[in-house]
Amino acid sequence: MRPAYAHIDLAALRHNYQLAKQFSPNKALAVVKADAYGHGAVQCAQALTDCADGFAVACLEEAIELRSAGIKQPILLLEGFFHADELALCVEHDLWLVIHAHWQIEALTRSPLKQPINCWLKMDSGMHRVGFFLHDFVGAYQRLRQCANVGQVVAMTHLARADDVQSPAASQQCAVFSQAIKQLGVPTSLSNSAAVLAWPQIVSDWTRPGIMLYGSNPLLKPTEVTQQLKPVMSLQSRIIAVRELPEGEAIGYGARFVTQKASRIGVVAMGYADGYPRHAQDGTPMLVEGHRAGLAGRVSMDMLTVDLTDLPQAGVGSAVELWGKHISVDEVAHCADTISYSMLTNIKRVQKNYLNADLKAE
Numbered sequence: 384m385r386p387a388y389a390h391i392d393l394a395a396l397r398h399n400y401q402l403a404k405q406f407s408p409n410k411a412l413a414v415v416k417a418d419a420y421g422h423g424a425v426q427c428a429q430a431l432t433d434c435a436d437g438f439a440v441a442c443l444e445e446a447i448e449l450r451s452a453g454i455k456q457p458i459l460l461l462e463g464f465f466h467a468d469e470l471a472l473c474v475e476h477d478l479w480l481v482i483h484a485h486w487q488i489e490a491l492t493r494s495p496l497k498q499p500i501n502c503w504l505k506m507d508s509g510m511h512r513v514g515f516f517l518h519d520f521v522g523a524y525q526r527l528r529q530c531a532n533v534g535q536v537v538a539m540t541h542l543a544r545a546d547d548v549q550s551p552a553a554s555q556q557c558a559v560f561s562q563a564i565k566q567l568g569v570p571t572s573l574s575n576s577a578a579v580l581a582w583p584q585i586v587s588d589w590t591r592p593g594i595m596l597y598g599s600n601p602l603l604k605p606t607e608v609t610q611q612l613k614p615v616m617s618l619q620s621r622i623i624a625v626r627e628l629p630e631g632e633a634i635g636y637g638a639r640f641v642t643q644k645a646s647r648i649g650v651v652a653m654g655y656a657d658g659y660p661r662h663a664q665d666g667t668p669m670l671v672e673g674h675r676a677g678l679a680g681r682v683s684m685d686m687l688t689v690d691l692t693d694l695p696q697a698g699v700g701s702a703v704e705l706w707g708k709h710i711s712v713d714e715v716a717h718c719a720d721t722i723s724y725s726m727l728t729n730i731k732r733v734q735k736n737y738l739n740a741d742l743k744a745e
């Protein structure tokens with residue numbers, strides 16, 4: 384079998400969730416949208432069932448997958464519903480909804496539902512993607528409250544620049560939000576991973592950590608705290624061929640890399656069809672036989688090439704970590720001009736192998 388694997392360490396996932404809880408005195412929804420950022424939503428949710436206060440996913444389909452696997456905790460749909468005909472299933476599966484537009488309130492009011500639905504009313508406090516503007520928010524809240532199909536209401540907003548500890552943007556958004564809901568006495572939710580770690584002064588009833596659960600640093604710069612995160616995914620493969628080449632030979636598509644001296648080039652069974660970023664530059668690090676080595680040449684669909692000139696001990700069969708415990712996904716993302724979120728959610732074709740599945744939270 385092709386030796387390309389994503390090892391998923393569920394004990395690391397639990398550790399990271401506990402870390403998020405340490406920073407949020409109240410409850411934390413574990414965000415497992417997009418198949419738990421590529422890690423497998425069912426396995427990740429099951430690994431967190433004994434400690435997570437709830438889960439968040441993007442849509443109904445993702446939530447049903449979790450319910451079908453026996454997940455009992457609250458599940459929030461971060462984009463709410465897209466059409467009124469989803470509401471009956473939302474009731475049947477006991478899901479919570481983000482409400483971000485007037486038409487959703489109208490649909491909720493008009494639909495005959497068997498049970499009230501808990502709703503998270505989203506404010507646009509500055510990100511300008513979805514949600515009610517400040518001047519609309521209290522009115523929307525009152526309409527929701529009057530709707531018989533609505534159970535509990537939480538007020539939420541999303542921060543655009545919580546990753547930048549130098550910027551006042553997060554506190555400004557937070558101030559807008561707090562001002563608008565002051566009179567309502569409603570539970571609140573503000574913080575994503577970056578805010579959980581960098582803005583502990585932002586206190587709300589529910590946090591929504593995502594990327595930090597998977598061990599990636601959500602901040603622009605690492606801090607003492609982000610260094611306590613444990614990487615969950617380790618993307619691994621093996622060297623399947625080795626070339627000895629003289630100086631001046633070009634490697635791979637477009638001849639991007641040319642040997643500067645007599646070189647040994649290894650071929651790794653991993654490519655962009657597995658989710659490894661095609662835009663990774665020459666020199667992007669990976670771990671071969673326990674030592675760092677650099678990408679040499681463009682990434683292909685099924686293979687990539689690595690400079691083994693300084694690693695004579697490496698050869699066909701040598702283990703390669705593309706990212707994981709030794710090479711951080713954030714470092715590779717930086718070398719590929721992308722972000723860990725995009726790389727992790729792109730993982731496909733590789734075998735997923737779950738570690739520490741039966742270890743309960745410490």
Ligand SMILES: *Cc1c(COP(=O)(O)O)cnc(C)c1O
Pocket residue numbers: 414416461541574575576577591592593594595601
């Ligand atoms: C995805 C998402 C999160 C989690 O964000 P991270 O940066 O991964 O922590 C939180 N809140 C909302 C509304 C989201 O869409």
